[in-house]
Amino acid sequence: MKAVHFGAGNIGRGFIGLLLHEAGYEVVFADVNADLIDAIQSADSYDVHEVGEGGRTKTVTGFRAINSAVDEEALVSDIATADIVTTAVGPNVLRFVAPVIARGLLARSAGCAPLAVMACENAISATDTLAAEIRSAAGERATEVENGAVFANTAVDRIVPGQDPAAGIDVTVETFCEWVIEAEPFAGAAPVIPGATFVDALGPYIERKLFTVNTGHATAAYAGFAAGHTRIAEAFADPAVRDLVERVLRQTSALLVAKHELDPTKQDAYREKILVRFANDALPDTVVRVGRQPLRKLSRDERFIGPAAQLAERGMLTDDLVEAVGVAIGFDVPEDPESVEMQQLLRDLTPEEFVERVTGLSADHPLSPALVEIVSTR
Ligand SMILES: NC(=O)c1ccc[n+]([C@@H]2O[C@H](COP(=O)([O-])OP(=O)(O)OC[C@H]3O[C@@H](n4cnc5c(N)ncnc54)[C@H](O)[C@@H]3O)[C@@H](O)[C@H]2O)c1
Ligand SMILES: O=P(O)(O)OC[C@@H](O)[C@@H](O)[C@H](O)[C@H](O)CO
Numbered sequence: 001m002k003a004v005h006f007g008a009g010n011i012g013r014g015f016i017g018l019l020l021h022e023a024g025y026e027v028v029f030a031d032v033n034a035d036l037i038d039a040i041q042s043a044d045s046y047d048v049h050e051v052g053e054g055g056r057t058k059t060v061t062g063f064r065a066i067n068s069a070v071d072e073e074a075l076v077s078d079i080a081t082a083d084i085v086t087t088a089v090g091p092n093v094l095r096f097v098a099p100v101i102a103r104g105l106l107a108r109s110a111g112c113a114p115l116a117v118m119a120c121e122n123a124i125s126a127t128d129t130l131a132a133e134i135r136s137a138a139g140e141r142a143t144e145v146e147n148g149a150v151f152a153n154t155a156v157d158r159i160v161p162g163q164d165p166a167a168g169i170d171v172t173v174e175t176f177c178e179w180v181i182e183a184e185p186f187a188g189a190a191p192v193i194p195g196a197t198f199v200d201a202l203g204p205y206i207e208r209k210l211f212t213v214n215t216g217h218a219t220a221a222y223a224g225f226a227a228g229h230t231r232i233a234e235a236f237a238d239p240a241v242r243d244l245v246e247r248v249l250r251q252t253s254a255l256l257v258a259k260h261e262l263d264p265t266k267q268d269a270y271r272e273k274i275l276v277r278f279a280n281d282a283l284p285d286t287v288v289r290v291g292r293q294p295l296r297k298l299s300r301d302e303r304f305i306g307p308a309a310q311l312a313e314r315g316m317l318t319d320d321l322v323e324a325v326g327v328a329i330g331f332d333v334p335e336d337p338e339s340v341e342m343q344q345l346l347r348d349l350t351p352e353e354f355v356e357r358v359t360g361l362s363a364d365h366p367l368s369p370a371l372v373e374i375v376s377t378r
Helices: 010-022 034-041 072-080 091-106 126-147 203-226 232-236 239-260 264-278 305-313 319-328 337-348 351-359 368-376
Strands: 002-006 026-031 045-051 057-061 063-067 084-087 115-119 149-151 154-157 171-174 178-182 196-199
Touching: 002 010, 002 072, 010 026, 010 045, 010 057, 010 084, 010 154, 010 171, 010 178, 026 034, 034 063, 063 072, 072 091, 084 091, 091 115, 091 126, 115 126, 126 149, 154 203, 178 203, 203 232, 203 239, 203 264, 203 305, 203 319, 232 239, 232 264, 239 264, 239 305, 239 319, 305 319, 319 368, 337 351, 351 368
Parallel strands: 002 026, 002 084, 026 063, 045 171, 084 115, 115 149, 178 196
Antiparallel strands: 045 057, 154 178
C-alpha cells in the first residue's frame, strides 16, 4: 500500500506521515523544500518525540521523498499507483499541488481502485477546495478525475511546533492527536487507518476543532505577542492572556452548542482539555508560528470571523471575539508577509474598508459595526 503525502513539514512528518506509516503504508513525501527533501532522502528512519505527560518516541520507516518542484514526472508516476494522497501544505497552497494530482489521476490504469484524496489542513472543507482545483486543472477531463478519486474532508488536530534545525528530520509533537475523516464519500470502502476516526458528518467536528483549538490558540498567540511573550506556554501563563482566551472560547462554545446541539458538559470538558494542551511547557511553540498568516486567520470562514459572524446572525454575544480581533490586528511581525500586508492595509484603508477587505463581511452584516469600531480604536 502506498500513500503520497504533500508537505513534509511539521504536521506531515509529525502526524499524517506517522499515522500512515503505522497503518502499513509506504509514505512518499512530496515537498518543494530541496534541503528538506535531501535530508529525508538520505535517512532510513526518523523519530517523532511526543512531549508532555505520557509522551513516547515513535519511529517512522519505509518512506521516500520527491522534490515536487523539480521531479514532477516521478510524482505523477507515484500518484498513478498510490492508494492515498494526503496534503498538509497550508490551505493557500492547495491550488499549487492540484495540477500534479490531476495528472497523476489521469495516468492511473483503467480499473484500478479510486484514489483516496484527503486534505489535512486547518480549514473548513479543505478537500472540497482541493477537489475543485483538481477538476479545474483537469479541464475537459474533469469527469475522469472525478471518477478516479474519492474526495473526503478531514479535521486534523495535533500541536506540532516549529522544529529545532539541529533535530534534523526528527519531530517534536504533543501527545494528543485526532484525525477525523468523513466516511460517506468512501461508500463503505474507507481505507484502514487505525489512528483515524471515520464519522458520518464532519461539519460539527471541523467547526468544533477550528473554533475551539484554533480560535483559542490564535487568541493566545496575538494576545501573547501584544504582551511581549515569545512562547505559547509562557503567553498562556499570563493571566490576562488566559482570561481573554477563556472568554473567547466561552463564546465559540455557545455557538457550537447552539448550532450543532453539542452536549454543553462535553464541550466544557473538550475546552478544558485544550487549555491544558496550550499550557504544555514542554512544547517549544511560539506566538509567531501560531499567529502566522493573520489575513488568512481573519478571513470570512476562519477561526475568528466564522464563529463571530454566526453568533451575530443569531443575536448572540460576540464582544470577546471582537476584542480578540482587535488584538490580532496588532500582530506586527516583519518576517510574516501577511502581517506586513495587514499593517499596510491598516495604514491605507479606512476602518470600514479594512473590515470589508479582510473579513469579507459587507457593511450591512450585523457583526460589521463592532469590527469597524474596534479597528478604529487601534
Ligand atoms: N503544525 C500544527 O500544529 C498543525 C496542526 C494541524 C493542522 N495543521 C495544518 O497543516 C498544514 C501544514 O502546517 P505545518 O505546521 O505542517 O506547516 P509547515 O510549514 O511545517 O509544513 C508545510 C510544508 O509544505 C511544504 N510546501 C509548501 N508549498 C508546497 C508545494 N507547492 N508542494 C509541496 N509542498 C509544499 C513546505 O515546504 C513545508 O515543508 C496547515 O494547513 C496547518 O494549518 C498544522
Ligand atoms: O496552522 P495554522 O496557521 O492554521 O494555525 C496555527 C496553530 O493554531 C495550529 O497549527 C495548531 O497547532 C493545530 O491546528 C493544532 O491542531
